[in-house]
Amino acid sequence: MSFLARRATAAAPGLARAFSASARRDIAKITLVGNLAATPEVRATSTGREVLEYAVASNTGTKDNRQTSWFRVAAFIEEGPRRDFLTSLPKGSTVYVEGEAVMNTYTDSEGKSRNALSIYQKNIEVLRKPSPTE
Numbered sequence: 001m002s003f004l005a006r007r008a009t010a011a012a013p014g015l016a017r018a019f020s021a022s023a024r025r026d027i028a029k030i031t032l033v034g035n036l037a038a039t040p041e042v043r044a045t046s047t048g049r050e051v052l053e054y055a056v057a058s059n060t061g062t063k064d065n066r067q068t069s070w071f072r073v074a075a076f077i078e079e080g081p082r083r084d085f086l087t088s089l090p091k092g093s094t095v096y097v098e099g100e101a102v103m104n105t106y107t108d109s110e111g112k113s114r115n116a117l118s119i120y121q122k123n124i125e126v127l128r129k130p131s132p133t134e
Contacts, residue, residue: 030101030119032071033127034058036093040075040086052077052086052121056097073097075121092130098123 040054052075059068077083089095099121108114 028101028103030099032056032058032073032095032097032099032119034071034095036089036091036095037070038091040089042083042087049076050079051075052083054086056095071117071119073099073119073121075124086124089126090130093126094128096125096127097121 034056035058037055037057040052042050042052045051054073056071056073057068058071059066061067075086077086097119099119102118102120104116104118106114106116
């Protein structure tokens, strides 16, 4: 019997997972398809690191009952052609974004506890750019 076969049969039922050389890491992943709310912008964080920020709008429902969900996305992309390309994308571009989702809790100015979803981009693909007449 091979090493992998012995390992699989020795694992407790329900605890086995696919073989991986890396340690297990729990991550909440999210996939978005929607339109850019504005051209992505580069901002400096409080530590001086630069972050690319943008919002994606995703619509659901029929025309009469359409609802729009807004997602704020951040990406840590070094200066260069890739970042230049993303900052040149016009509002209304349809994008496919894969990222990590993190729920943050903070206290607002009125002292109330609030939650905010942070999405950190891992991959982005441009599906469509708006035509100049849009």
